[in-house]
Amino acid sequence: MIQLSERLLTMEESATIAMSRKSRELKAAGKDVISLSLGEPDFHTPDFIKQAAVEGMEQNYTTYTPVPGYDDLREAICEKFKRDNGLKYTKDQIVVSTGAKQSIANVVLSLINPGDEVLIPAPYWVSYVEIVKVAGGIPVIVSADIHSNFKITGKQLAPHLNEKVKMIIFSSPCNPTGSVYNKEELKDLASVISKHKHITVISDEIYEHINFVGKHESLAQFEEVYDQVVTINGMSKAWAMTGWRLGYIGAPKAIADACSKIQGQFTSGTSSITQRASIPALKKDPAFLNDMLAAFKSRRALVLKALQEMDGVIVNEPEGAFYFFPDISSFFGKSFNGTTINNANDMSLYLLEEALVALVTGEAFGAPNCIRISYATDEKTLTEAMRRIAEALKKLN
Ligand code: PMP
Numbered sequence: 001m002i003q004l005s006e007r008l009l010t011m012e013e014s015a016t017i018a019m020s021r022k023s024r025e026l027k028a029a030g031k032d033v034i035s036l037s038l039g040e041p042d043f044h045t046p047d048f049i050k051q052a053a054v055e056g057m058e059q060n061y062t063t064y065t066p067v068p069g070y071d072d073l074r075e076a077i078c079e080k081f082k083r084d085n086g087l088k089y090t091k092d093q094i095v096v097s098t099g100a101k102q103s104i105a106n107v108v109l110s111l112i113n114p115g116d117e118v119l120i121p122a123p124y125w126v127s128y129v130e131i132v133k134v135a136g137g138i139p140v141i142v143s144a145d146i147h148s149n150f151k152i153t154g155k156q157l158a159p160h161l162n163e164k165v166k167m168i169i170f171s172s173p174c175n176p177t178g179s180v181y182n183k184e185e186l187k188d189l190a191s192v193i194s195k196h197k198h199i200t201v202i203s204d205e206i207y208e209h210i211n212f213v214g215k216h217e218s219l220a221q222f223e224e225v226y227d228q229v230v231t232i233n234g235m236s237k238a239w240a241m242t243g244w245r246l247g248y249i250g251a252p253k254a255i256a257d258a259c260s261k262i263q264g265q266f267t268s269g270t271s272s273i274t275q276r277a278s279i280p281a282l283k284k285d286p287a288f289l290n291d292m293l294a295a296f297k298s299r300r301a302l303v304l305k306a307l308q309e310m311d312g313v314i315v316n317e318p319e320g321a322f323y324f325f326p327d328i329s330s331f332f333g334k335s336f337n338g339t340t341i342n343n344a345n346d347m348s349l350y351l352l353e354e355a356l357v358a359l360v361t362g363e364a365f366g367a368p369n370c371i372r373i374s375y376a377t378d379e380k381t382l383t384e385a386m387r388r389i390a391e392a393l394k395k396l397n
């Protein structure tokens, strides 16, 4: 009889991945499902990146790689951090991994002992809480709602910081809310965090380039917290490289060394071909991404207008990433055809069955009044999805 570990049993399946699996299964069964569940750009990887991969193979970059990544890749990452974020990292502070997801897991497993607390502002990205649980850590949630644009302040954070809290994990631009912390807001958080030198912050900046309000700001830019911050980034989102699997960290050297050690036992370095392909992308001027950004901006306007026109839906304008996170709690208690909506899980299932639109419940992101809509798809599909959602919501009473 197979007995799974307690570690595994306390962990939830990723809701984003579960929902996209469900919609794939329904599509395979012939249902006309529109999937707005997975946070994955619908663009293709740019040709110059594919070309670099081909060249990498032709040059026989096909063997095991150094665990933290090729030297010239890590140098390109240092340059990128300096160019885009004003951050000074040396090569030995960079570790390249099989996606930002692994980068985050490496850092958590390197620093968290069983019983340590990890503060996670909600709404949060699904995997933070589950990775912390696998490490034996205790997630402590501090919530912000739609009326504060889902952002927390230093004042809100301060009373939660104590000797037991070893880490804070957050993203900006945020998955699932699209919120972006500006420089003053980050400075405010930094001034509180710097008073607790035993705390490390994972600043997940993977949506850096999908920002509609201007320059991306990194937490590590503030000297008072530089040695407390691990900056996470990766190729998946801006460069449409979700399947290639490359994430990276800029971190204090001791943390980078720890992550290399863990990775050396778990996975070794990420794919040689992916690493070769990522070098020219990191060296490219990010202005290259302007067309993609314009497409996301136009889609954002389309979905915002549609959601604003739906009675009972509270929505804010996200400043980055490619998600909407509307509050749909005004529908709780309403029914259609014998189905009553009591929470966001019910709502996401109702919309899947009644509207054939797959979304993700806010419960998975620590926000039970909301649902997450990924708008990383074309405008025709988005228009049809919004029409279906509006129609299904109108039926509830
Ligand atoms: N952080 C956030 C906030 C994300 O949305 C994702 C989504 N994939 C990741 C990290 C992980 O990215 P990847 O592993 O593809 O680099």
Ligand code: GLU
Pocket (backbone or CB within 6 Å): 014, 016, 017, 037, 038, 039, 040, 101, 127, 175
């Ligand atoms: N990060 C994306 C999302 O939130 C991809 C899925 C995942 O990695 O969990 O949908």
